[in-house]
Amino acid sequence: MAAVLVSGDQGVQDEVARVGAAAGVEISLAVDIGTALAMRPEVLLLDSGRLRLLPGRGGATAGSGAGTPDVIVIGLAGDTAVWDVAAYSSAARVAVLPAAAGWLAGYLGRRRNSSGGGTVLGVLGSGGAGASTTACWLAAAAVETGVSVLLLEADPWGAGLEWALDAGDLQGVRWPDLEGISGSLNPVQLAAGLPALGGFSLLARGPGLLPADEAVTGAVLDAARSGFELTIVDLGSSTGTEPLLHLCEELLLVVPGRVSGVLGARSLLLRLGSAKPHAVVRGPLGDGLDELLVANALGLPLAGYLPFLRATARSEGSGRVLADAGRPRIRRAAQRILAKVSPAPAGEVT
Template sequence: MVLVGRDQDDPGVWQRAVEIGADHVLMLPDGEQWLVDRIADVAEGVGRPALTVGVIGGRGGAGASTLACALAVSAAREGLRSLLVDADPLGGGLDVLLGGETAEGLRWPAFAASRGRVGGGALEESLPELHSLRVLSWDRGDCVTVPPQAVRAVLAAARRRGGTVVVDLPRRIDDGVAEVLAQLDVGLLVVPAELRAVAAAGRVAAAVGMVLRDLRVAVRGPYASGLDDREVARLLGLPLAGEVPVEPGLLRATEARRPPGASARGPLARFCREFWERALVETGGDA
């Protein structure tokens, strides 16, 4: 129960709040946004927020976008509400990787003016649906930036819908990326098992770790001499999420417009399924 008033100095407001057992006393106009958010919570229904995972490459070409797509595809196949967010405007567009660059729906530039609260249901329905998941990607226009407040509002709306949200992150950390990092539950740093990649990943991890507390390393082979997945994790000082397996025929599948992780019995899909099982248990989510 919320009692809304306009005069902070009116003692009658507080007396009435005690009489009716109000949980909150709210004064307008200062509390307007809080009140709008609570009304929207009731209208939308508020449940467990989405398990939100960010994937970032330790160096260029590490395979972060491929893993992000595979995670989202695998979550959708397991019956979870799944949203894939492309946070890298210079990455070419995840809708292209999923074979849906011409699919109808909104892309990031359409949300550049978003402020305050974005409706979670409206967001989901406005996005392209590809392979049983929703995708928020970039278009092929000139816009390559979205204000941080818009990024915050859109990602918060996505999380309120529950299920899973997977974000493909760029390696540079700007204000918009920092807004994404602040809402992640888990980060996966994809690192090829070679010394130069480990050295580059160390710098990425240092920048990401300033905002994200739960950052784990996913190691991709083949391995250079003297390295294995545990040694890479030790050198970076990060928990090991596992070894990202090599997927035979992945390039041919992509050319045939089949997304990464589409084969439920493939090694990449198995890695993703096992990751979701562990992550859902750790966060108390439902498998």
């Protein structure tokens, strides 16, 4: 895991060096932001005096896990300007040292431990396009290629994956059972405790709420990367999923293939900041549109097209989403999408 600090302040350098030692992460020092970005870091640490110099609209933005680094603003105790500068730049995280040293060490340690594990694929929906349905289909398709798969629910306001999969009676761990965990989570114990269906494991919301603590979600994602070759995160289409969104290596945006769907997706993309997802277009298509036109209108690479089937619409309304995953058109489309965004886990498309 590559982390780079840009700072000319000896005090900031000393504090960050102590944090890096505690986290077991080597933090490189760059003389300017251009040099730092050329080093392709996963995490870019900037003192508040350097933040305004970061290229891009409004200054720094946080990375999405899809090629851009996570930007963390570093300040020292008594630096009253750090919050104003961070707000101006739209940076997602601020660490005022030494008070935030524990948090920063934990964050860097989680990034270090997760860098060599499985892939985390986020599925985000726009305008009722069906992110949960798509995530379920992708999980079923991935299992057919022989990889271990976890389907993870991250939408706090949707109907719930247990409803979509008719899995409410399955025994096993749900998100509320993990509330309050601290430190690392054993991936073997997590995998053993989760309910399974359709060949994949499921971490659903259950009857409770999703954990609000980013440390909990970070620990769960770290364990998921170590315990599964592919973790598919159902991000839904609502707000409140940003902490998990930024932990995904790859991101899909499911878009209805109509003009209204394109307009809604454009608004959603503004909220995503620097994240650049692949587009998944769901039928039916509007007059004069095809999947490539929809993706081009959004300025996104196309991951694939999911056709409209009347039987699928009925299944979505009755909690039988998985029943349609094996339909030949759905199965082939889902495997092509996986091969596009995550070639290693997805295997061959048959």
